[in-house]
Amino acid sequence: MSTVVPQGRRPQHLTIGRIGVYAFLVTAALFFLLPLWIMVVTSLKPMEEIRLGNILALPSAMTFEAWAKAWSSACTGLECNGISVGFWNSMRILIPSVILSIMAGAINGYALSFWRVKGANLMFGVLLLGAFIPYQVFLYPLVRIFSLSGIYNSLTCIVLVHVIFGLPTMTLLFRNYYAGLPIELFKAARIDGGGFWSIFFRVILPMSTPILVVATILQVTGIWNDFIFGLTFAGRENLPMTVQLNNIVNSTQGERAYNVDMAATMLAALVPLVVYFVSGRWFVRGIAAGAVKG
Amino acid sequence: MDSISIRAPSMPSGGTKTQRRVKTRLPAAIALLPTALIVLVVYIGCMLWTVRLSFTSSTLLPKLDWVGLAQYSRLFVNDRFLTSASNIIIFGALFISGCLIIGFLLAVFIDQNIRGEGLFRTVFLYPYSMSFVVTGVAWQWFLNPGLGLQKLVRDMGFESFTFDWLVNQRMAIYTIVVAGLWHGAGLTMAILLAGLRGVDKDLWKAAKIDGIPTWRVYTSVVLPLLRPMVVTAVVLLTTGVVKLYDLVVAMTLGGPGIATEVPAKFVMDHLFERNNIGLGTAAATIMLITVVSILAPWVYVRYVRPQGRHA
Numbered sequence: 221m222s223t224v225v226p227q228g229r230r231p232q233h234l235t236i237g238r239i240g241v242y243a244f245l246v247t248a249a250l251f252f253l254l255p256l257w258i259m260v261v262t263s264l265k266p267m268e269e270i271r272l273g274n275i276l277a278l279p280s281a282m283t284f285e286a287w288a289k290a291w292s293s294a295c296t297g298l299e300c301n302g303i304s305v306g307f308w309n310s311m312r313i314l315i316p317s318v319i320l321s322i323m324a325g326a327i328n329g330y331a332l333s334f335w336r337v338k339g340a341n342l343m344f345g346v347l348l349l350g351a352f353i354p355y356q357v358f359l360y361p362l363v364r365i366f367s368l369s370g371i372y373n374s375l376t377c378i379v380l381v382h383v384i385f386g387l388p389t390m391t392l393l394f395r396n397y398y399a400g401l402p403i404e405l406f407k408a409a410r411i412d413g414g415g416f417w418s419i420f421f422r423v424i425l426p427m428s429t430p431i432l433v434v435a436t437i438l439q440v441t442g443i444w445n446d447f448i449f450g451l452t453f454a455g456r457e458n459l460p461m462t463v464q465l466n467n468i469v470n471s472t473q474g475e476r477a478y479n480v481d482m483a484a485t486m487l488a489a490l491v492p493l494v495v496y497f498v499s500g501r502w503f504v505r506g507i508a509a510g511a512v513k514g
Numbered sequence: 515m516d517s518i519s520i521r522a523p524s525m526p527s528g529g530t531k532t533q534r535r536v537k538t539r540l541p542a543a544i545a546l547l548p549t550a551l552i553v554l555v556v557y558i559g560c561m562l563w564t565v566r567l568s569f570t571s572s573t574l575l576p577k578l579d580w581v582g583l584a585q586y587s588r589l590f591v592n593d594r595f596l597t598s599a600s601n602i603i604i605f606g607a608l609f610i611s612g613c614l615i616i617g618f619l620l621a622v623f624i625d626q627n628i629r630g631e632g633l634f635r636t637v638f639l640y641p642y643s644m645s646f647v648v649t650g651v652a653w654q655w656f657l658n659p660g661l662g663l664q665k666l667v668r669d670m671g672f673e674s675f676t677f678d679w680l681v682n683q684r685m686a687i688y689t690i691v692v693a694g695l696w697h698g699a700g701l702t703m704a705i706l707l708a709g710l711r712g713v714d715k716d717l718w719k720a721a722k723i724d725g726i727p728t729w730r731v732y733t734s735v736v737l738p739l740l741r742p743m744v745v746t747a748v749v750l751l752t753t754g755v756v757k758l759y760d761l762v763v764a765m766t767l768g769g770p771g772i773a774t775e776v777p778a779k780f781v782m783d784h785l786f787e788r789n790n791i792g793l794g795t796a797a798a799t800i801m802l803i804t805v806v807s808i809l810a811p812w813v814y815v816r817y818v819r820p821q822g823r824h825a
Binding site: 238241242244245248249251252253254255256258259262270271274275276324327328331332335336337338339340343346347349350351352353354355356357358359360361362364365384387391415416417441444445446447448452462463465466469470478481482485488489492493495496497500503504507 | 538539541542543545546548549550552553555556557558559560561563564567576616619620623624626628634636637638639640641642643644645646647648649651652653654655656661662663665666669696700701704705708750753756757759760763764767777778781782785786791794795797798799801802805806809810
């Protein structure tokens with residue numbers, strides 16, 4: 221008989237210990253899934269069923285009415301155009317903010333890791349320290365600066381704010397990635413006569429795909445989930461989805477329509493959830509690399 | 515390592531070596547200029563401006579008078595601020611330690627060569643992808659005494675069951691902690707799990723030969739090895755604690771009463787709603803001092819000292 225070399229780990233038999241491991245994990249999983257489950261089932265029930273029934277139970281008469289209402293006619297204060305307004309606002313904020321902040325980070329990271337500019341390391345140090353300082357320290361003077369320059373409460377303003385406060389993370393992310401590339405590559409490009417921009421666009425950027433993916437995941441979820449900047453800088457016309465969600469849910473007029481609230485919540489969570497499920501392990505990589513290089 | 519000093523044939527000839535260096539570096543310097551300006555104007559300028567305003571009597575509009583520490587002495591007898599400060603300490607301590615404990619346990623259990631690992635990881639981490647507003651609204655709904663958890667348990671036959679933490683002045687802050695843990699524990703798990711996977715396999719073999727029980731290996735050998743990951747997680751969680759604002763706004767709006775006020779919200783309210791810029795900036799300055807004194811040593815050791823390319 222030929223001997224088959226066993227591969228992989230030895231299969232584990234079900235012992236009490238193994239059952240304990242699974243019991244713990246399943247219990248924990250239920251805890252983590254509970255709010256999502258409740259949100260989904262609540263959003264699919266009519267109000268009477270919510271008032272009388274069990275919060276965990278599946279809807280007996282499933283209806284998407286609350287979703288339709290949340291999307292197009294839920295009220296935020298006086299206006300009743302639904303959370304779709306916020307969705308499109310968030311999109312208009314998201315796209316330029318993500319592109320510009322990633323571009324800024326890539327250029328900074330490249331300049332910092334390959335070109336020795338006087339004082340650049342000091343600047344980077346201050347920028348990093350700035351990443352840890354609470355936003356409240358900057359907000360009021362920023363508001364003054366923006367109102368003096370006449371762009372306060374506009375799309376430009378909120379995009380600029382996202383770029384400014386994305387700088388530390390994005391710069392760090394790209395600087396660390398580029399520091400890992402072989403310097404010989406850069407030297408060779410220099411000998412071939414490449415200048416700052418031509419090396420960046422022809423040599424460095426084409427090698428940056430992994431870090432661009434990580435940066436995109438990080439910025440899309442971060443900017444989509446932002447609340448405080450949108451509230452402070454976007455202005456009434458451009459309020460992002462998170463702010464509108466809060467206005468819908470915590471508006472005090474009339475009886476609260478929990479099913480509409482939960483549908484609106486699910487809608488606001490949809491984009492980051494899709495990013496999360498599609499990106500898988502890249503998501504973790506992004507957070508770990510972006511926040512602090514362990 | 516000085517990549518600029520290589521003699522490239524195509525480099526412009528003429529001028530001294532230093533002049534040439536300056537010339538080739540110019541585009542890099544220009545590229546860094548916008549960021550340098552932002553650092554100067556926003557990160558340093560706005561910060562100093564805020565600190566300066568905290569020494570003024572500004573209310574609705576900023577004034578540039580000088581009242582010394584008057585705003586600070588008002589701040590430290592302000593009930594709302596004192597509650598905010600004690601709340602953030604309670605939240606910070608419970609949230610960080612809770613995330614570390616739950617995250618470590620989840621990581622260790624996931625590391626037991628289990629089936630469906632990917633599924634469990636996905637489930638534990640997904641809350642982190644969602645915003646604090648979503649988190650706050652979801653937990654507010656689940657914990658509201660009228661229709662949420664309390665009603666659920668009562669309907670199951672436990673008529674006298676009470677769970678009113680969300681609307682109970684003494685307990686409300688703990689509901690914020692629970693929501694925070696739900697949001698952040700998975701992240702800690704992911705970071706620590708990455709660390710566990712980096713532990714040398716031989717270490718486990720050696721421990722097995724010596725007959726050391728698994729839990730003992732985890733607590734005495736593996737945990738010390740995970741130190742860098744624990745530090746990473748703590749730094750991440752700490753920045754989350756300092757920023758705590760959206761979750762409170764969405765979940766309790768600082769209530770009931772002022773029971774769940776936090777410093778970030780105190781500052782925001784005084785700057786933009788209560789028209790008290792002096793007091794608001796004083797509170798912001800206190801936040802700044804606290805954060806800098808906690809994080810400066812760490813940032814110095816981690817980033818400033820080992821200068822140059824290899825961070």
